[in-house]
Amino acid sequence: MSTLITNIAELMTQDLEHRVLKDAAVVVEGERISWIGAAADAPAADDAVDVGGRAVLPGWVDSHTHLLFAGDRTAEFEARMAGESYAAGGIAVTMNATRATSDFDLTRLALGRVDEAVSQGTTYLETKTGYGLDVEHETRSARIASTVADQVTYLGAHLVPAGQDPEEYTSLVCGPMLDAVRPFVQWADVFCEEGAFTAEQSRRVLLACRDAGLGLRVHGNQLGEGPGVQLAVELGAASVDHVNYLATGDVDALAGTWTGWDAGTGSGSRGTVATCLPACDLSTRQPLAPARALLDAGVQLALASNCNPGTSYTSSMAFCVATAVLQMRLSVHEAVRAATYGGALALHKDTGNDADGERAVGSIAVGHRADLHVLNAPSATHLAYRPGMPLTYAVWRAGKQAR
Numbered sequence: 001m002s003t004l005i006t007n008i009a010e011l012m013t014q015d016l017e018h019r020v021l022k023d024a025a026v027v028v029e030g031e032r033i034s035w036i037g038a039a040a041d042a043p044a045a046d047d048a049v050d051v052g053g054r055a056v057l058p059g060w061v062d063s064h065t066h067l068l069f070a071g072d073r074t075a076e077f078e079a080r081m082a083g084e085s086y087a088a089g090g091i092a093v094t095m096n097a098t099r100a101t102s103d104f105d106l107t108r109l110a111l112g113r114v115d116e117a118v119s120q121g122t123t124y125l126e127t128k129t130g131y132g133l134d135v136e137h138e139t140r141s142a143r144i145a146s147t148v149a150d151q152v153t154y155l156g157a158h159l160v161p162a163g164q165d166p167e168e169y170t171s172l173v174c175g176p177m178l179d180a181v182r183p184f185v186q187w188a189d190v191f192c193e194e195g196a197f198t199a200e201q202s203r204r205v206l207l208a209c210r211d212a213g214l215g216l217r218v219h220g221n222q223l224g225e226g227p228g229v230q231l232a233v234e235l236g237a238a239s240v241d242h243v244n245y246l247a248t249g250d251v252d253a254l255a256g257t258w259t260g261w262d263a264g265t266g267s268g269s270r271g272t273v274a275t276c277l278p279a280c281d282l283s284t285r286q287p288l289a290p291a292r293a294l295l296d297a298g299v300q301l302a303l304a305s306n307c308n309p310g311t312s313y314t315s316s317m318a319f320c321v322a323t324a325v326l327q328m329r330l331s332v333h334e335a336v337r338a339a340t341y342g343g344a345l346a347l348h349k350d351t352g353n354d355a356d357g358e359r360a361v362g363s364i365a366v367g368h369r370a371d372l373h374v375l376n377a378p379s380a381t382h383l384a385y386r387p388g389m390p391l392t393y394a395v396w397r398a399g400k401q402a403r
């Protein structure tokens with residue numbers, strides 16, 4: 001079954017050539033893109049959809065979310081808006097509410113959040129554990145996460161639960177907890193920050209997880225300059241996320257990880273993606289991450305929602321893109337790229353068009369997964385020009401119309 005999607009005013013492919021086509025069309029065959037080009041040259045297909053002169057982008061790739069949680073932290077948010085600072089300790093409030101919730105309800109809540117994201121144009125997403133924080137509840141979160149998200153990250157090292165010795169808890173995270181979650185996860189992450197895990201504890205966790213075959217990610221440099229970025233670079237993490245407080249050496253170190261990468265062909269060894277989380281920065285009143293400086297230095301960038309109940313209770317990638325343009329000085333093309341291709345790069349899903357289903361996401365090219373986001377606007381510029389407006393008109397996810 002093939003579908004011709006035509007009358008596209010602007011097709012922002014985010015492919016390796018950064019092509020933006022006018023008056024374009026796309027053919028979707030099964031779950032893959034089989035053709036793109038000028039609408040006038042489009043081949044026949046079984047079915048046709050006229051999108052009426054609207055813009056089409058790749059679906060958002062949200063490479064950083066925390067969707068496995070119950071409860072609410074409105075009071076903490078109100079206190080923050082009244083002048084309190086964000087501190088890692090709030091995670092314990094969500095841990096208690098999450099532990100007290102049944103499997104059925106936790107699944108229902110997570111599925112509802114995925115639906116919210118997809119209805120706003122997200123077609124591929126990662127989510128993390130991190131609100132269970134004992135073997136039973138981390139394993140449950142990982143298992144449920146593996147049924148609702150495309151990729152799952154183990155974040156047992158989110159906070160040391162009250163009353164536990166930090167070194168003993170770190171050993172649990174590196175040992176029995178890791179063994180229990182391992183069947184359900186592809187990545188491991190650690191909150192390397194004051195009030196969470198020290199550099200040494202973080203290194204232990206990351207090394208144990210790397211030995212277990214997991215890819216690495218780091219929450220780093222969110223609340224102050226710290227060791228997160230350097231640790232991520234040293235251990236070859238796929239991404240370091242937050243990156244609000246960076247020393248010059250941090251930017252240079254991140255840029256250095258991309259010297260073996262050919263951005264023109266998407267080949268060579270991938271480095272460490274800097275993932276900026278602007279919705280979180282606003283909600284915690286932290287300085288926005290220096291996305292412009294990172295890009296200018298040659299660092300590959302992702303934008304993600306960081307949807308979670310403490311620091312960023314939104315899955316709106318459009319909001320992140322608008323903020324990146326309006327406040328972080330990215331162009332619309334750069335911001336959309338970071339929220340699509342950049343997320344795919346951070347999740348190692350930027351390449352692949354094999355028959356076995358390993359298909360690239362985050363860019364529109366022949367053989368890639370058919371993840372398309374049709375805007376109710378003639379160009380992607382409207383994402384920043386009309387911030388906060390409901391611009392998602394239609395969504396295809398793996399070739400199926402999801403909205």
Ligand SMILES: N=CN[C@@H](CCC(=O)O)C(=O)O
Nearest residue numbers: 090091191219306308310311
């Ligand atoms: N920084 C660490 N973890 C989350 C916040 C978790 C919470 O406060 O519940 C984040 O990415 O911002």
Ligand SMILES: [Zn+2]
Nearest residue numbers: 064066219306
């Ligand atoms: Zn996070």
